[in-house]
Amino acid sequence: MKLNKHITLKHLLIKEEQCIGIQFNSDKVIESLIKQLPSTKWSKLYNMAYITNSKSNLNLIFQTFRGVAWVNCNYFFNDRTIAKTNIATDVKWFRDRPDKQNFKQCPEEYLQKLELKKYSNSTIKSYVHNFEAFINHYKDIELLNLDExxxxxxxxxxxxEKRSNSYINIAINAIKFYYEMVLGMPNRFYSIERPRKEFKLPKVLSKEEILSIIDHTNNLKHRCIVSLLYSSGLRRSELLDLKIADIDSKRMVIRVEQAKGNKDRYTVLNKSVLDDLRKYFKVYSPKAYLFEAAIPGNKYSPSSVLKIVVNAAKKAGINEKVGPHMLRHSFATHLLESGVDIRYIQLLLGHNSTKTTEIYTHVATNNFMKIKDLLS
Known part of the structure; x- marks a missing residue:
């Protein structure tokens, strides 16, 4: 049976009491049924009815509206699934930090929830940093007393402070994580406005510039790092997580395990890069990871990779700011310009949808070259 009426359940915190908010379009039948619920009240602030949040009240809502209206619980039960990854989550260093005078540290339950949900270490660092900045801004106010x-x-x-849109969005996510995930109030601050999403084109280098950067690396290890970032379209974190066994020279592919979004994928292995890797392996003899720090078995650091790319670009005479991710952008753009189907590029990059990959159609120049010169 198709139901034309619907209500939406949302979490509300009113006078420090957890409540079930009931949002609906004006309808006499729904209004009548809501009045039958126990101790129903109306919030002018949120423009919706609400009752005390309890299991019995939640069950009563479903019973009351069964066969009458569809109950939308997407906001109410929305939660992030635990990541299916074996990558170690490190929050120990947050717990072991020395106390700073007049500085509120992240609550233990916040760290525990991040650890249990197995967020990536980079996400944990940004969430903790942003949440601590927030709670220290309101250090004299209890968190439960803060509102929208x-x-x-x-x-x-x-x-x-001229913070970027992405920084502000992360700050919002970090704050919402506490109320929604730690305190169990999903969609607590659903009315908070986010900055408009910016449309920025990726910066891309020419093939000649890429080759020049590779030629200006300091040694064989650095050459292999820069070459892999470009020729395989790897993210910096993916490069650092590579194991020796991930290089499949028979099939000429690289296995990328548990990359962004906890997904495995394969990407291409260039023959000239394989030749360099074989030479590199004989000289450096890595034990666990393909690229290791001075201590055998330890991963190479992200900052070291950044320095390698930046220094090689400077030596190559490239004036603009060059980073590891620009090599990935260049990989995708150059493939598109050479006629590779965008669906294959999507798979190589590990994107969920071609919509993400389509950004490179805005910077690929092969179609621009076909446009007739209007001044000739």
Whole structure:
């Protein structure tokens, strides 16, 4: 049976009490049924009815509206699934930090939830950093006493500091994580406005510039690192996680395990890069990871990879700021310009959808070259 009426359940915190918010379009039948619920009240702030959040009340809502209206629980039960990854989550160093005077550290339950949900270490660092900045801005106010307006004032402070849109979005996510995931109130601050998503084109280098960067690396190890970032379209973290066994020379592919989004994929292995890797292996003899730090078995650091790319680009005479991810952008763009189907590029990059990969159609120049010169 198709139901034309619907209600939406949302979490509300009213006078420090957890409540079930019931959002609906004006309808006499729904209004009548809501009045039958126990101790129903109306919130002018949220413009919806609400009742006390309890298991019995939640069950009663489903019973009351069964066969009458569809109950949308997407907001109410929305939660992030635990990542299916074996990558170690490291929050120990946060717990072991020395106490700073007049500085509120991240609550233990916040760290515990990040650890249990197995967020990536980079996400953990950004969440903890942003949440601690927030709680120290309101260090004299209990977190449960903060409301949407307090969050907005804090975000306005970030805007005045000229923080980027991405920084502000991460700050919002870090704050929401505490209320939604730690305290169990999904969609607590659903009315908080986010910055408009920016449309920025990726910066791309020419093939000649890429080859020049590779030629200006200091040694064989650095040459292999830069060559792999470009010729296989790897993210910096993916490069650092590579094991020796991930290089499949028979099939000429590289296995990328548990990359962004906890997905495995294969990407291409260039023959000239394989030749360099064989020479590199004989000289450096890595034990566990393909690229290791001074201590055998330890991963090479992200900052070291950045320095390699930046220094080689400077030596190559490239004036603009060059980073590891620019090599990945160049990989995708050059493949597109050479006529490779965008669906294959999507798979090589590990994108969920071709919509993400389509950004490179805006910077590929092969179609621009076909446009007639209007001044000739």
């Amino acid at each position: 307006n307090d969050i907005r004032k804090y975000l306005q402070k970030l805007i005045r």
